[in-house]
Amino acid sequence: SYELTQSPSVSVSPGQTARITCSGDALSNKYAYWYRQQKSGQAPVLVIYEDSKRPSGIPERFSGSNSETLAALTISGAQVEDEGDYYCYSTDYTGNYWVFGGGTKLTVL
Amino acid sequence: EVQLVESGGGVVQPGGSLRLSCAGSGFPFGIYWMTWVRQAPGKGLEWVANIKKDGGEKYYVDSVGGRFTISRDNAQKLVFLEMNGLRAEDTAVYFCGRGRGYDATNYYPGMDVWGQGTTVTVSS
Numbered sequence: 629s630y631e632l633t634q635s636p637s638v639s640v641s642p643g644q645t646a647r648i649t650c651s652g653d654a655l656s657n658k659y660a661y662w663y664r665q666q667k668s669g670q671a672p673v674l675v676i677y678e679d680s681k682r683p684s685g686i687p688e689r690f691s692g693s694n695s696e697t698l699a700a701l702t703i704s705g706a707q708v709e710d711e712g713d714y715y716c717y718s719t720d721y722t723g724n725y726w727v728f729g730g731g732t733k734l735t736v737l
Numbered sequence: 738e739v740q741l742v743e744s745g746g747g748v749v750q751p752g753g754s755l756r757l758s759c760a761g762s763g764f765p766f767g768i769y770w771m772t773w774v775r776q777a778p779g780k781g782l783e784w785v786a787n788i789k790k791d792g793g794e795k796y797y798v799d800s801v802g803g804r805f806t807i808s809r810d811n812a813q814k815l816v817f818l819e820m821n822g823l824r825a826e827d828t829a830v831y832f833c834g835r836g837r838g839y840d841a842t843n844y845y846p847g848m849d850v851w852g853q854g855t856t857v858t859v860s861s
Contacts, residue, residue, distance in 0.1 A: 668778075724794070731781040
């Protein structure tokens with residue numbers, strides 16, 4: 629089955645840039661979505677959709693990119709309130725079967 | 738307000754069944770794909786199933802195929818997840834979410850609204 633791979637954790641100091649990556653073969657022609665979950669069991673919050681678009685209400689410091697088989701979420705000037713688990717989300721080549729990456733725990737301190 | 742509210746979770750013995758419901762409001766429910774995902778205790782998010790806006794296409798993660806059935810009632814703005822043959826590994830918080838939307842002329846990116854979740858515990 630299709631998989632998306634994320635590194636387990638990223639740690640930065642406040643004001644630094646945090647970059648979270650997601651690799652998957654089908655990302656070369658499928659959109660990546662990014663969600664933040666501040667606590668396990670809470671509803672995920674969409675922070676980036678369709679590779680690089682930012683929903684209303686999401687700060688401009690959040691940006692996304694997708695190149696070949698690697699998608700990335702960048703938080704420029706990370707703040708303490710950005711801490712949480714970040715998940716990438718995309719489909720396999722058929723576009724019918726979705727998968728989450730394993731999640732990356734972002735620590736800002 | 739755009740909202741999804743899940744219900745139907747509970748404690749069930751292995752091999753048992755549950756039916757989860759998700760009620761949508763504040764948006765044109767019938768033009769959106771709908772999704773169920775889950776999160777086991779201490780684990781990451783896992784996509785479970787999708788259903789097309791008219792119910793004509795349904796897709797499942799391999800681990801639930803043949804045991805779970807997704808369905809919808811657009812008139813009532815509801816999406817369901819019928820779960821049979823439950824196993825301990827199905828224990829999780831289940832979330833419903835809004836997928837992409839399509840009407841006669843427009844595409845809506847969606848993927849942006851999730852319910853608060855309902856907890857399913859499979860235990861003897």
